[in-house]
Amino acid sequence: xxxxxxxxxxxxxxxxxxxxxxxxxxxxxxxxxxxxxxxxxxxxxxxxxxxxxxxxxxxxxxxxxxxxxxxxxxxxxxxxxxxxxxxxxxxxxxxxxxxxxxxxxxxxxxxxxxxxxxxxxxxxxxxxxxxxxxxxxxxxxxxxxxxxxxxxxxx
Amino acid sequence: xxxxxxxxxxxxxxxxxxxxxxxxxxxxxxxxxxxxxxxxxxxxxxxxxxxxxxxxxxxxxxxxxxxxxxxxxxxxxxxxxxxxxxxxxxxxxxxxxxxxxxxxxxxxxxxxxxxxxxxxxxxxxxxxxxxxxxxxxxxxxxxxxxxxxxxxxxxxxxxxxxxxxxxxxxxxxxxxxxxxxxxxxxxxxxxxxxxxxxxxxxxxxxxxxxxxxxxxxxxxxxxxxxxxxxxxxxxxxxxxxxxxxxxxxxxxxxxxxxxxxxxxxxxxxxxxxxxxxxxxxxxxxxxxxxxxxxxxxxxxxxxxxxxxxxxxxxxxxxxxxxxxxxxxxxxxxxxxxxxxxxxxxxxxxxxxxxxxxxxxxxxxxxxxxxxxxxxxxxxxxxxxxxxxxxxxxxxxxxxxxxxxxxxxxxxxxxxxxxxxxxxxxxxxxxxxxxxxxxxxxxxxxxxxxxxxxxxxxxxxxxxxxxxxxxxxxxxxxxxxxxxxxxxxxxxxxxxxxxxxxxxxxxxxxxxxxxxxxxxxxxxxxxxxxxxxxxxxxxxxxxxxxxxxxxxxxxxxxxxxxxxxxxxxxxxxxxxxxxxxxxxxxxxxxxxxxxxxxxxxxxxxxxxxxxxxxxxxxxxxxxxxxxxxxxxxxxxxxxxxxxxxx
Numbered sequence: 001x002x003x004x005x006x007x008x009x010x011x012x013x014x015x016x017x018x019x020x021x022x023x024x025x026x027x028x029x030x031x032x033x034x035x036x037x038x039x040x041x042x043x044x045x046x047x048x049x050x051x052x053x054x055x056x057x058x059x060x061x062x063x064x065x066x067x068x069x070x071x072x073x074x075x076x077x078x079x080x081x082x083x084x085x086x087x088x089x090x091x092x093x094x095x096x097x098x099x100x101x102x103x104x105x106x107x108x109x110x111x112x113x114x115x116x117x118x119x120x121x122x123x124x125x126x127x128x129x130x131x132x133x134x135x136x137x138x139x140x141x142x143x144x145x146x147x148x149x150x151x152x153x154x155x
Numbered sequence: 156x157x158x159x160x161x162x163x164x165x166x167x168x169x170x171x172x173x174x175x176x177x178x179x180x181x182x183x184x185x186x187x188x189x190x191x192x193x194x195x196x197x198x199x200x201x202x203x204x205x206x207x208x209x210x211x212x213x214x215x216x217x218x219x220x221x222x223x224x225x226x227x228x229x230x231x232x233x234x235x236x237x238x239x240x241x242x243x244x245x246x247x248x249x250x251x252x253x254x255x256x257x258x259x260x261x262x263x264x265x266x267x268x269x270x271x272x273x274x275x276x277x278x279x280x281x282x283x284x285x286x287x288x289x290x291x292x293x294x295x296x297x298x299x300x301x302x303x304x305x306x307x308x309x310x311x312x313x314x315x316x317x318x319x320x321x322x323x324x325x326x327x328x329x330x331x332x333x334x335x336x337x338x339x340x341x342x343x344x345x346x347x348x349x350x351x352x353x354x355x356x357x358x359x360x361x362x363x364x365x366x367x368x369x370x371x372x373x374x375x376x377x378x379x380x381x382x383x384x385x386x387x388x389x390x391x392x393x394x395x396x397x398x399x400x401x402x403x404x405x406x407x408x409x410x411x412x413x414x415x416x417x418x419x420x421x422x423x424x425x426x427x428x429x430x431x432x433x434x435x436x437x438x439x440x441x442x443x444x445x446x447x448x449x450x451x452x453x454x455x456x457x458x459x460x461x462x463x464x465x466x467x468x469x470x471x472x473x474x475x476x477x478x479x480x481x482x483x484x485x486x487x488x489x490x491x492x493x494x495x496x497x498x499x500x501x502x503x504x505x506x507x508x509x510x511x512x513x514x515x516x517x518x519x520x521x522x523x524x525x526x527x528x529x530x531x532x533x534x535x536x537x538x539x540x541x542x543x544x545x546x547x548x549x550x551x552x553x554x555x556x557x558x559x560x561x562x563x564x565x566x567x568x569x570x571x572x573x574x575x576x577x578x579x580x581x582x583x584x585x586x587x588x589x590x591x592x593x594x595x596x597x598x599x600x601x602x603x604x605x606x607x608x609x610x611x612x613x614x615x616x617x618x619x620x621x622x623x624x625x626x627x628x629x630x631x632x633x634x635x636x637x638x639x640x641x642x643x644x645x646x647x648x649x650x651x652x653x654x655x656x657x658x659x660x661x662x663x664x665x666x667x668x669x670x671x672x673x674x675x676x677x678x679x680x681x682x683x684x685x686x687x688x689x690x691x692x693x694x695x696x697x698x699x700x701x702x703x704x705x706x707x708x709x710x711x712x713x714x715x716x717x718x719x720x721x722x723x724x725x726x727x728x729x730x731x732x733x734x735x736x737x738x739x740x741x742x743x744x745x746x747x748x749x750x751x752x753x754x755x756x757x758x759x760x761x762x763x764x765x766x767x768x769x770x771x772x773x774x775x776x777x778x779x780x781x782x783x784x785x786x787x788x789x790x791x792x793x794x795x796x797x798x799x800x
Contacts (some may be wrong), residue, residue, distance in 0.1 A: 011508070014509070014512075015512065018512060018513070018516065019516070022516050022520065022549075022553065025548070025549050025552065025553075026520055026523065026549055028548075029544070029545045029548045029549045030523075030524075030527065030541070030545060032544065032545070032548075033541060033542040033543075033544045033545035033548075034527075034531075034539045034540075034541060034542075034545075035539060035540050035541075035542055036537050036538070036539050037537065037538035037539065037540070053542075055540060067756060069757075070675065071675060072673055072674070072675050072753075072756075072762050091673045091762075092391075092673050092753030092754065092762040092764060093753070093754060093762075095390070095733075095734045095735060095736055096733075096734070097754075106540075106542075132538045135538070
C-alpha cells in the first residue's frame with residue numbers, strides 16, 4: 001500500500017476503535033445513571049418504578065419532620081398539594097432544608113411506597129425553586145382546577 | 156448622578172466597540188492605512204470607558220448607594236468593606252460587567268502588543284475582538300444594566316449579599332475564572348483573523364500560543380480556586396460535583412488544553428492548521444455555551460442566577476451569531492489554510508494527535524452528560540438528571556489513557572521516532588511504575604483501580620524525569636548549564652504534566668482513602684474517625700458583623716496528642732434570614748481534618764460531619780502546578796521577538 005494511505009488507514013482505524021469504545025462506554029454509563037423525576041402524585045398513582053434510582057421532590061409539609069432520638073435518621077413528607085409522599089433519610093440535611101421549602105431527593109422507592117433518600121438537595125438560594133418541583137406544582141394545580149371545574153359542571 | 160455617568164460611559168464604549176468592529180476591517184478591505192491604524196486607539200478608548208463604569212459601580216457599592224437597584228439587591232450597610240467590593244460580581248448584572256471589563260482588558264493587552272504583528276493582521280484581530288465586545292456590551296446594556304435606579308423610593312438598607320458568597324473565595328474565584336474564559340476569545344479572534352486574511356503560518360501559531368497559554372493558566376487557576384472554595388464553603392467537603400456550571404468551565408478547559416497542544420504542532424511542524432483553527436473556535440464557543448448555561452437557568456445547578464428567559468435568548472443569539480458566523484467563514488476559507496506536510500506514525504505529531512483526539516472525546520462526553528437532561532426534556536421524555544457516576548465512569552478511563560500517552564509524547568521526536576527507542580525507555584518506566592504502585596497498594600490494602608491509577612501516576616513521573624535527564628545529559632556541557640539552556644516552554648510543559656499527575660494522585664487517594672462520618676454528638680461526646688479521636692468540647696454563641704453564630708469547639712487527638720483545635724460554626728445571617736455552615740479545617744500535606752455542623756437536633760445534640768480527607772490538597776496543588784506551567788510557557792522568550800521594528 002502507498003505509505004500515505006497506509007498512515008491514513010492507521011489513523012482512521014485508531015479513531016474508529018477509540019470512538020466505538022467511547023460510545024459503548026457512554027451508552028452503558030448513561031443507562032445506569034439517568035435519574036428520572038417523579039412528583040408525589042405520580043408516585044402515589046404508582047407511576048414510579050420501585051427499587052430504581054429516581055428523584056422525587058416537592059414542598060416539605062409543615063410539621064411533618066420527625067427525627068429519631070438517637071441517630072441522624074429523619075423522615076418528612078413532601079407534597080405537590082395533591083398527594084403526599086414520605087421521604088426517609090439518614091444524615092445531615094442541607095442548610096436550606098426547611099418546612100415549606102421546595103426540595104429534591106435522590107433515592108429509591110421501597111415496597112411500602114416510602115422514598116428512601118440517599119441525597120437531599122435544597123438549593124443555595126432561598127428564592128430558587130427547583131424547576132422540576134415548580135412544574136410538578138403547576139401540573140397538580142391545573143389538574144385540581146380541572147377536577148374543580150368538572151365537579152361544578154355536574155351541578 | 157454618578158450611576159448615570161456609568162451608564163452613559165457604557166453606551167459610549169458600545170459605540171467605540173462598534174467602530175472597532177467595522178473600521179479596521181473596512182481599512183483592511185480598502186487598503187486604507189489610517190482606518191487600519193485606528194484599531195489601537197479605538198480599543199484603548201473603549202476599554203477606558205468600560206473601566207470608568209466599573210469604577211463607578213464599585214464606588215456605588217462602597218458608598219452604600221442603595222438607590223441603585225443592583226446595589227440594594229446585593230449589598231448591605233453592615234457588610235464588611237471587602238465584601239462590599241466583591242459583591243459587585245455577586246449577581247448577574249455586576250458579574251457581566253466584570254466579564255466585559257476582563258474582555259476589554261484582554262483587548263487592550265492585544266492592542267499594546269499589536270506592533271509585534273504584521274500591519275494588516277493586528278487590526279483585524281482587534282476588529283474581531285471588537286465584535287465580541289459589541290455582543291457583550293449590548294447584552295449588558297439591553298438586558299441587564301447594573302445601573303438601574305430605584306427612585307424616588309430609595310430603600311433604607313440593602314438586601315445583603317448571599318452569605319455563601321461572603322467569603323475570600325468569591326473575591327478571587329470569579330475574576331480569575333473570567334480571565335480564563337474570556338482569554339480564549341483572543342485565540343478565537345486570531346483564528347478568525349487568520350481565516351479572513353488567509354495568513355496562517357508558523358508565525359501565526361507563535362503569536363497565538365502565549366495568549367492561549369495565559370488564558371489556559373488563568374482558567375486552570377479559576378477552576379482550582381472554585382473547587383477549593385466549594386470544598387470548604389459548601390460545608391460538606393466535596394471538591395467536584397459534575398454540576399452543569401462546573402462542567403461549563405471544565406469543557407473550555409479541556410478544549411483549551413487540546414488547543415494548546417495542537418498549536419505546538421502547528422508552530423513546529425505546520426500541520427493540523429485547519430484543525431487548530433477549528434479548536435480555537437470550539438474553545439471560545441464552549442466558553443459562550445458556559446455563559447449561556449449559567450445565566451439562562453435552563454439547567455438545575457447550585458450556581459444558577461435567577462432565571463430570565465430574555466437573557467437566555469440573548470446569549471443564545473450571541474452563540475448562534477459567533478459560532479455560526481465563524482464556522483461559515485471556516486467552511487468557506489479553510490481550504491486555503493490546509494497543510495500539506497506529512498508526518499510519521501510514531502513521531503511526536505502522532506502522539507499529539509492522539510492527545511487531541513482523547514481531549515476532544517472527553518469534552519464531548521462531558522458535553523453530552525451536561526446537555527442530556529435538556530435533550531431528554533425537549534423530546535418530552537421526562538425530567539432527568541445525569542448523576543456523577545456517569546461522568547466518573549466515562550471520564551476516568553479516558554483520562555487515564557490520556558495521562559499514559561501524555562508521558563510518552565515529550566520523549567518522541569518530531570516527524571519520526573524509531574519505535575524501539577520509545578519501547579526501551581517505556582518498558583523500564585512501566586516495570587518501575589507497576590512494581591512501585593503494587594508495593595503501595597500491597598502495604599495499604601487498596602484495590603485494583605488504585606493500583607492502576609497509581610501505576611499511571613508513577614509512569615508519568617518516571618518518564619517526565621527520564622525525558623528531562625535525557626535532554627540535560629546529552630552533549631558535552633555539564634548538566635546544570637544544559638538544564639539552564641532548556642527553554643521555559645519546556646519547563647512549563649514538564650511542570651504542567653507533573654501537576655496533572657499530582658492531581659491524579661490526590662483524586663485517587665481522596666476518593667478511596669478518606670473516612671467520612673456523620674454523627675449525632677452533644678458537647679462532651681467523643682468520636683473516632685480514621686485513627687483520630689475528636690472531642691466535642693463545647694458550644695458557644697458568638698456575634699459577627701452581620702450574623703450570629705453557634706460556634707463549636709472540637710479537639711482532635713492522634714495517639715493521645717492534640718493535633719488540632721477546630722471551630723466549626725453555624726451562622727445565621729440576620730438580613731436574609733439564612734443559615735450557613737462554616738466548616739473548620741486542619742489542612743495538611745497528606746490529610747485534612749474537616750468538621751462541620753449539621754442541624755441542631757435537640758437541646759444539646761448536633762448533627763456533625765467529621766471527615767479525614769486523604770491527600771485532598773494534592774488536587775489543588777496539581778492545579779497550581781499546571782497554572783504555573785501555563786504561565787511559564789506563556790512567558791517563553793521566543794514569543795517576545797518582534798517581527799517588525
